[in-house]
Each structure stands twice: as structure tokens, then as C-alpha cells.
Amino acid sequence: MSSARERLLGEVIGYFARHGVSDHSLRGLAAAVGTSHRMLIYHFGTREGLLAEVVRVVEGHQRDTFAALTATEDADPRTAARRFWSLVVGPALRYGPLFFELSAHAMQGQPHATPLRTSLVEPWLEPLTDLLTRAGQDRDTAATHARLGLAVARGLLHDLLLTGDREAADAAMDAWIDLVLTPAPRSPAR
Incomplete structure (x- = not known):
């Protein structure tokens, strides 16, 4: 209970x-x-403490959704990434402004948002790295692309919240997924 x-x-x-x-x-x-x-x-x-807790919980739900989409070893990384993007945009339209506002509070060291300093980036990196590793990237490259991918996704959500242009944000995310998750062509055997 x-x-x-x-x-x-x-x-x-x-x-x-x-x-x-x-x-x-x-x-x-x-x-x-x-x-x-x-x-x-x-x-x-405080009100701000409540709002920070809302952001923490919504972020946790998003990580759970990502984990469910990528739970099996045979889950196609490109399909999982596209599905995750489609699932995360709806909540981002509701909670995104709060997320970005409280992220700024965390950056400024405001006490109510201090826990967000450790909960908004780090918990995403390992699952993203694992997905990219399963897609064929070496661990170091995957770790770098995980952090970059998180930044791209959040940047595109920020763009979407400012412009309202879902089509452009979706197209940019598709391009990012293709760029990072398309296997490199294998050179012919000699």
C-alpha cells in the first residue's frame, strides 16, 4: 500500500x-x-518542493517506459527509440515547461530543486548506453552518444514547446535516430 x-x-x-x-x-x-x-x-x-517532486516522478515514469521498450535483447533499437519519442512527447507538452523551469532552479542551486541535479541526467545514461551498445557501438562511443542523445531529445522537446512545430521536431528526432542507430556499412571481405 x-x-x-x-x-x-x-x-x-x-x-x-x-x-x-x-x-x-x-x-x-x-x-x-x-x-x-x-x-x-x-x-x-513548499509549492516549489511539490513541483520538484512532480518532475522527479514524471521523469521516473519516462525511464520506466524506456526500460519496458528496451527490455528484451532483441528489441530493435531504432524502433524502440522512435516509439519512446512518440510516447514522451505527450507528457512533455504538459510537464515540459515545469521540467525546464525546475531544471533552471537546480542549476541555480535553489534548495527545493537540489535533488534534481542528480536525477535528471545520470539515471538516463546507463540505459541509453546499453541500448546503443546493443545497436553495435563500442561502450565508450555509446556512452558519449547516450549523453548527446539525451541532450538532443531535451533540446528538441524545448524546441517543440517554444515553436509548437511537432512535425519538425519529429523529423529532427528521426534524423538523429538514423544518424546514431544506423549500423555502419561493413566492408566487403577480402
């Missing part, structure tokens, strides 16, 4: 998924999810 904190966080995330993330006060958000602002303060400290 989940804790009261986890249930409350789930309610908040569900509310944001249905209504978007905007400038909700703790009182307004508490009323919307059927609790009191005191309970939100008790469990999350």
Missing part, C-alpha cells in the same frame, strides 16, 4: 495531467485534489 504522501502526489500529478501545470497556489491545488494546503506543506514543504 502506498503512503499518504505518494497517494497525494499521485493526485497532484493526475490533476496536472488533466488540467496542465500552471500557476496554482498551494491552496488552489489542495482544493482541486481534495486536501488542505497544510497537508501539502507537511508532505512537500
Whole structure:
């Protein structure tokens, strides 16, 4: 059974998924999810602390989705990457502005976002490296491409949030996937 904190966080995330993330006060958000602002303060400290927790959980769900798509050794890396992109764009349209805002807070060392400094990049690198290694890259190249791929994906999500041009973002991601995950041609045997 989940804790009261986890249930409350789930309610908040569900509310944001249905209504978007905007400038909700703790009182307004508490009323919307059927609790009191005191309970939100008790469990999350501040509005910003609650929002940082929302980002952490949504990121965790995205990593779980990626893990499920790439769980089998025979999963085609290009297909998995394209499927993951298609699945991540929807939540990014809802939570992306919050993600980028709180990422900036983490960069600035604001206390409510400090945990994000270690949870937004590192946990992605090993699974991405594994996928790229399975696609035929040596481990060092795969590790470099994992970090680069994470940056490309986040950059394209940023682009999409600013421009609203889903077609262009999808085309750029397809090009990136083809660039990085297309096996190099083998030289003919001599």
C-alpha cells in the first residue's frame, strides 16, 4: 500500500495531467485534489518542493517506459527509440515547461530543486548506453552518444514547446535516430 504522501502526489500529478501545470497556489491545488494546503506543506514543504517532486516522478515514469521498450535483447533499437519519442512527447507538452523551469532552479542551486541535479541526467545514461551498445557501438562511443542523445531529445522537446512545430521536431528526432542507430556499412571481405 502506498503512503499518504505518494497517494497525494499521485493526485497532484493526475490533476496536472488533466488540467496542465500552471500557476496554482498551494491552496488552489489542495482544493482541486481534495486536501488542505497544510497537508501539502507537511508532505512537500513548499509549492516549489511539490513541483520538484512532480518532475522527479514524471521523469521516473519516462525511464520506466524506456526500460519496458528496451527490455528484451532483441528489441530493435531504432524502433524502440522512435516509439519512446512518440510516447514522451505527450507528457512533455504538459510537464515540459515545469521540467525546464525546475531544471533552471537546480542549476541555480535553489534548495527545493537540489535533488534534481542528480536525477535528471545520470539515471538516463546507463540505459541509453546499453541500448546503443546493443545497436553495435563500442561502450565508450555509446556512452558519449547516450549523453548527446539525451541532450538532443531535451533540446528538441524545448524546441517543440517554444515553436509548437511537432512535425519538425519529429523529423529532427528521426534524423538523429538514423544518424546514431544506423549500423555502419561493413566492408566487403577480402
